[in-house]
Amino acid sequence: MGWIDISVTVRSGMAHWPTDEAVGIERICDLDRGDPYNLSRILMSLHTGTHMDAPIHFIRDGAGIDEMPLEAAIGRARVIEIRDRELIRPAELQEHGIERGERILFKTANSGSLWDSDAFSREFVSVSEAAASFLAAAGITLVGVDYLSVGGFNTDIAKVHLALLEAGVWIIEGLNLAGVEPGDYELVCLPLKVARGDGAPARAILRPLR
Numbered sequence: 001m002g003w004i005d006i007s008v009t010v011r012s013g014m015a016h017w018p019t020d021e022a023v024g025i026e027r028i029c030d031l032d033r034g035d036p037y038n039l040s041r042i043l044m045s046l047h048t049g050t051h052m053d054a055p056i057h058f059i060r061d062g063a064g065i066d067e068m069p070l071e072a073a074i075g076r077a078r079v080i081e082i083r084d085r086e087l088i089r090p091a092e093l094q095e096h097g098i099e100r101g102e103r104i105l106f107k108t109a110n111s112g113s114l115w116d117s118d119a120f121s122r123e124f125v126s127v128s129e130a131a132a133s134f135l136a137a138a139g140i141t142l143v144g145v146d147y148l149s150v151g152g153f154n155t156d157i158a159k160v161h162l163a164l165l166e167a168g169v170w171i172i173e174g175l176n177l178a179g180v181e182p183g184d185y186e187l188v189c190l191p192l193k194v195a196r197g198d199g200a201p202a203r204a205i206l207r208p209l210r
Contacts, residue, residue: 004185004206006105006175008049008115010042015120017148020045046199047148052191053171057198058161064196072142072170073202076209077103077187079180085109087152088127090134100139103187105206107177110147115176126152132160136167144172144189144204175204184209 008014012025021044029039046065047053052073055062080096082088088106098104108125124147127135132150135143143150143164150164150171151157164171172189186207191200 001208004180004208006050006177006180006204006206007202008174008176010044010049010201013118014049015115015118015148016045016048018120020047023048044201046194046197046201047173048201050172050174050176050204051199051201052189053150053161053165053173053199054197055165056196058158058165062165064194064198065191065200066193066195066197068170068191070190073103073172073187073189073191073204075103075187077105077142077144077185077206079105079107079177079182079185079206081182082106082108082125085125088125088131090128090130093131093134098135098138098140102138102140103142103144104135104140105144105172105175105177105185105187106146107180107182108146110145111176111178111180114147115178120148122153124148124152126150126155127160129156129159129163132163136163136169139167140169142170142172144175146175146177148174172202172204180206 029035054065151160189204191202
């Protein structure tokens with residue numbers, strides 16, 4: 001099997017965090033209107049669809065997304081399927097023997113249907129504060145989740161993010177892992193190089209390791 005695209009397609013009207021800018025893509029020059037070329041512009045939050053969070057998102061003097069080491073999001077990664085349909089908790093994580101330096105991507109019930117709707121869902125599987133602390137203590141390099149935030153909508157998302165970012169864990173949010181089986185993969189995820197960006201849209205792909 002070759003590369004698997006685990007990114008969400010960016011489009012006007014797609015699901016977005018309620019306090020973020022709605023996504024709008026506008027064709028400002030159009031061949032069909034007699035213009036010599038097609039040209040579009042886009043309006044959206046840096047945290048739209050598949051994206052990465054930078055430390056400065058929650059840490060005043062934290063690194064911007066343009067300072068992310070490329071190796072943080074390129075290399076071996078493990079997809080772990082989570083059974084719990086509410087929260088990712090330490091008890092379930094302990095079953096997987098997570099080791100220092102790993103890149104961990106969580107496949108949850110979110111990948112089943114949430115991305116089929118343009119409406120934002122407040123009920124999505126998220127990382128609990130305790131699980132965030134567990135992952136930070138384990139010394140992982142990166143964590144990826146399959147909806148728009150590692151922290152739940154009705155939780156203290158700052159605490160979840162800070163537990164990870166302060167420990168040097170890079171975060172990918174908004175993955176679509178619907179067609180991905182649990183296991184080991186090669187990951188490539190490259191966010192846009194936005195100066196001092198608190199995050200940036202990214203294209204993420206996986207290739208199974210044999």
